[in-house]
Amino acid sequence: MTNVWALLFPDQCALCGAPGTPAICPDCRTEIGPPRPGRRAFRLGFADFEVAYLYPYEGRIAQAVRRLKYDRITALAAPLAELIADHIGPEETTVIPVPIHWRRRFDRGFNQSELLAERQSHPVRPHALRRARFTRPQVGMAAAVRRHQLEGAFTAGDVPRSCLLIDDVVTTGGTLMACAEALFAAGVTEVKALCLTGAEASADV
Numbered sequence: 001m002t003n004v005w006a007l008l009f010p011d012q013c014a015l016c017g018a019p020g021t022p023a024i025c026p027d028c029r030t031e032i033g034p035p036r037p038g039r040r041a042f043r044l045g046f047a048d049f050e051v052a053y054l055y056p057y058e059g060r061i062a063q064a065v066r067r068l069k070y071d072r073i074t075a076l077a078a079p080l081a082e083l084i085a086d087h088i089g090p091e092e093t094t095v096i097p098v099p100i101h102w103r104r105r106f107d108r109g110f111n112q113s114e115l116l117a118e119r120q121s122h123p124v125r126p127h128a129l130r131r132a133r134f135t136r137p138q139v140g141m142a143a144a145v146r147r148h149q150l151e152g153a154f155t156a157g158d159v160p161r162s163c164l165l166i167d168d169v170v171t172t173g174g175t176l177m178a179c180a181e182a183l184f185a186a187g188v189t190e191v192k193a194l195c196l197t198g199a200e201a202s203a204d205v
Contacts, residue, residue, distance in 0.1 A: 013025035013027075013028055014064070014067050014073045014075060014076050015028045015060055015063050015064060015067065016028050022079065023073070023075040023076050023078070023079055024060075024064065024076065024079045028060050029079075031059060031060045032055070032059070032060045032061050032064075032083075035054040035055060035083070035087070036054075036055055036056060037052060037053065037054055037055075037087075038052070038053050038056065038198050039051065039052050039053075040053075040170065040173055040198070042173055042177055042180075044177060044180055044181055044184065045184070047180075047184055047191075049176075049177065049180045049191060049192070049193070050192050050193070051170050051173055051176055051192075051193040051194075051195065052087070052192070052193070052194050052195070053169075053170055053194070053195040053196065053197055053198035054083060054084065054087060054194075054195070054196055054197070055083075055196065055197045055198070056197065056198060056199075057169055057197040057198060057199030057200075057205065061196070061197055062197060062199070064076050064080060065080075065112075065168050065169055065196065065197055065205070066205075068080065068112050068115075068168070069108075069112045069168065072108065072109060072110075074110060074115065077112070077115035077116060077119065078119060080116060080168075080196060081115070081116045081117075081119035081120065082119075083196065084116060084120070084166070084194065084196060085119075085120055085121070087194060088120060088122055088164060088166075088194060089164065091121065091122060092122075092123070093122050093123075093162075093163075093164050094122070094123045094124075094125055094160040094162070094163045094164065095117045095120055095122045095123065095124045095125070095163070095164050095166055096117070096124075096125050096126075096128050096129050096159075096163045096164070096165055096166070096179075096183075097111060097113040097114040097116065097117035097118075097124070097126055097129075097165075097166050097167070098113045098129070098165055098166065098167040098175060098176065098179055099111065099113075099114075099126075099129050099130055099131040099154070099179075100113075100131055101131040101133070101134045102131075103134050104134070112168050113166055113167045113168055114126050116166055116167075116168065116196065117166040120166075122164075125158075125159070125160065125163070127157065127158075128156060128157055128158060128159050128160075128163070128183075129154055129155075129156050129157075129159075129179055129182060129183065130154065130155050130156075130157065131153060131154055132153060132154060132155045133153045150174050150175060150177075150178040153178055154178050154179050154181075154182040155182055156182040156183045156185065156186035156188070157186070159183055159186045159187060159188050160188065161187075161188065161189050161190070162188065162189060162190035162191070163183065163188060163190075163191055163192075164191075164192050164193065164194055165179055165180070165183075165191065165192070165193035165194070166193075166194055166195075167193065167194075167195045167196075168195065168196050168197065169195055169196065169197045169198070169199050169205050170193070170195040170197075170198050170199070171198075171199045171200065171201050171205060172201045176193045176195075179191075179193075180193070
């Protein structure tokens with residue numbers, strides 16, 4: 001029997017619209033290309049905190065992040081998670097997705113960082129970190145303003161001794177630093193972060 005749903009909504013690339021392809025078609029995957037990694041280092045009290053990202057926030061990869069997050073095309077989560085998979089580290093690495101507030105999750109329907117994390121083969125602790133306070137969108141804010149707004153925004157519960165934060169994009173690093181501070185305060189001894197993309201603070205993310 002013909003699948004009526006497939007006829008009405010045929011598979012197509014979520015980025016270029018090419019019909020009959022995966023969520024990221026081969027041509028768009030070629031445009032994304034191999035990782036072009038970058039790193040940012042921060043000092044939190046007496047602890048060092050390093051954030052790595054795989055791609056600059058530009059072109060097809062930036063489009064994919066926006067379409068997942070804002071257009072709610074969750075079919076993009078699997079291919080984007082695959083891009084991260086080889087860079088997480090040892091199999092025992094505990095992965096913690098950066099949380100979003102329940103109000104934003106209710107509006108969006110999902111947490112994009114959790115979608116990326118839960119598709120990894122590593123241990124995942126989606127509830128180890130909680131967004132305790134709602135904050136307004138930070139697009140266009142200066143780094144200092146972002147940091148001030150995020151003070152005390154996260155709390156940590158049952159945490160491992162070391163962990164890797166996963167997020168879709170790092171801009172000023174304010175959100176990731178606030179997460180790391182909550183984890184260090186809860187007793188974590190080593191926190192690192194891996195993001196799919198890295199953007200300038202002024203980027204529309």
